[in-house]
Structure formats: C-alpha cells, structure tokens
Amino acid sequence: MNYLALGEQLEKEKYVFCKYRVVTDLPLEKAANEIAAEQSTGTWTATTTLTEDIFKKLGAKVTSIEKVGDGEGLIEVAYPNEDLCRVGDIPQILSVIAGNLFGLEELKSVRLEDVIFSKEIVSWFKGPKFGIEGVRKLLKHPQGKPFIGTIVKPKIGLSPKDTAKYVYEAGLGGLTNSKDDETLVDQKFCPLEERVRLIAEAIDKVKDETGHRMLHATNVSTRADKIVEVAERAIKAGANQLMVDVITTSYAGIQALAEEKSFKVPIHVHRTTHAALTRNPKHGISMTVIAKLSRLAGGDGLHVGTFGVGKMHGKPEKDKEAQHALIDDWYKIKPVIPVCSGGMHPRLVEPLIKIAGPDIQIQAGGGVSGHPMGVRGGAAAMVQAVDAALQGISVEEYAKTHKELELAIKKW
C-alpha cells in the first residue's frame, strides 16, 4: 500500500501530525512509507486482511518529506484521529506515534521531534489543575517574578528532622519552593509520613514568622496501582505539592494524581531518565513531545533544562521549544511552569532569565546548600540574584550591598 500523500491537503482537525527525523540508507520516500505503514495499518509485507476500506479510513499519511542531510530527512506523518483511542489514552497514543518504528532495522535512527494533536484529541484531557497562574495564586507570588526553589541535598541521607530544617532555612531565605530529590520516596532513613509532617510544620512556621508562603514537592513516584495511595498518605500527612518522575513512573502516573478529585495540590513533574530518550539528536523522543504529553496528563510544572547554562546537557533552542510546549495557548489546557534546574547557582540566574524569561521556576540544590553561610544564606543569595537580574543590575554590583550574594559569587 502507498501511504505517501505528498502535497495532499488534509483536514487538520481529523489528524494528529508527527514530525520524525530519520537517518537511513533507504530512499526517504520508502522509509517514510514504511513508518506510516508500521505505525498504522501495515506491516513488513502486504497482508490479505487489509481491505481498501480499512486502509482509507485508518492508514497514516505521509504529508511531507524534506531532505536535510546525507541519508537524513524530516518526515511528517498524519494519523487519523480514529487511530487513537480514549480508553487506551497516552499509552495507546504513544504506541502509535512513538511505537515500533524506533526498532525498524532499515532505519539507522529515528527521532520523534514534534507532535501536533488535533483539538478532538486534546479535548480528551483536562491538563493541569493549577498551572502557572494557579501556583502563583497559592503562593501569592507576584507576576513577572520567577519561582525560586531548591532541591534538598544531599539527595539521600538526611533524616526527616534535618530535611524539615533544610526546608525551614530555605523558606527563611526567601524561596518559594523546595522539593525532594528524584531518588527519595520512603527509604528507612527518611520515612515519607514523618518527613512530610515535619516539612509541613516547617512551612507553617515560616509563614507564621514571616508571612512567606512555600510549597514542598513530595516525591510519590511508584508503581501504577499504588501511586494514588502513596500520594494520599503524603497529603494526609500535610504535603502541599506532589512530585512525580514522568519517564520512570509514566504519564499515567501524573494523570492518576491530577485527576484524583480529592487532591487539591499541584504536581511537580521531574524527568529523570529523559536523556535516554532526548539526548541523541538523531534518535529518540524530543523533550517537546514529553512536555506536551506531561501537560496533557496534568503536570503543573515540568523540568525543561537550563537553556545551556547549568550542569546538565541541553541546548538553548531545544529547551526553548519545550518551554513553548508548556506555555503556549493550547485550547483549554492551562500553561505549565517551566522548571530550570541542574547546576544552578546565583551567577547563572541572570543569563538564564535573559534566555528563558521570568515565567519560570529556577531551582538550585548544590547552589543553595553549598553556600558558605548554609541553606538560609544560599537561599537568600538566589533571591538576591533574581532581584538583581529583574532590576538589570549585575551580580557584582548587587553583591556590594548583599552579603549572601557576595559570598556566593566568590565561591562560584
């Protein structure tokens, strides 16, 4: 069967469009045809069971092919809405748009760069309960100012009491957010309920003493059938935000939390393991796609990288694409907070805000807890760096009147 529909004008609302980067020795038309076949009504050979009717109704269509290098092309494939199914939800959608094709022997590599969902498919999803504006309201945080957060460090090992002390100090330093690290859930040295209870007390204490509000994201990443139960335990103990690792736990995990009616807390989405999919520029799945799916699933914030300024691999233009996937208008789905994390410290704040703008969450673990004055000083230095950047003053200049910032930029 020929799935090539080059130059054909399709009714946009009836299809989901995917852009793939393909590297292959095959002619690009043949490679594109094989992808469209494998991901919709075909297989490696013609079958006696594929009728003309089925092919016409459900066959994917290759709508464009652009050669971008030697044996490399950008291919657009349109999947009829009917290929996707509501009961199967994101797992089924992924098996169509990002399924077997990655393993096809005749393709040297293939990467899903982007997906444009039709309005009908987007309407299946509720998206975030809070989003950027909802979280701003919860924190009473002014417009035009980034959220500033920390990751409790060391990643593992602190007791519940010391974790809560960390959060308290971070709050007194002026941070709006803190979070568990991705490898902590409910280990013996830091049991979930006790940790959450003491952190909630610390956050209350910060509010009583200074009026300052704070969220702490408790990591509830776990197996599908237990995630709501673990989150319930956390919320009962006082958690005011949940955290979930999207790749290891799945979009379904985010969705289970976001759609649980009794949960009235935002969801911070971490992306540990994402680089196994996103780092190779010629193979895998782009962060833009992961961002769109996380947003549909209901994440209120998602890590998108530091636009090339921090410790993790990333490219400013790619992080920008993922940021757009989170914040651009998208029917009724609320905008999500782009979280910029990984090796951040006060000196990197200004260059980050310059590229990413102020509608982000800036997060520093080592960049807060490594401060010579401790967590409170580190938190204050981050806040001062943000204030300086927003006022267009260099960190060097601002440091002259701000001790914490001065010490931070001496160290980093």
Ligand code: CAP
């Ligand atoms: C940052 C962090 C985050 C990374 C994840 C870490 O700590 O807690 O997990 O930001 O990367 O464990 O590395 P530091 P990304 O601030 O001490 O570096 O946000 O790119 O997914």
Ligand code: MG
């Ligand atoms: Mg971490």
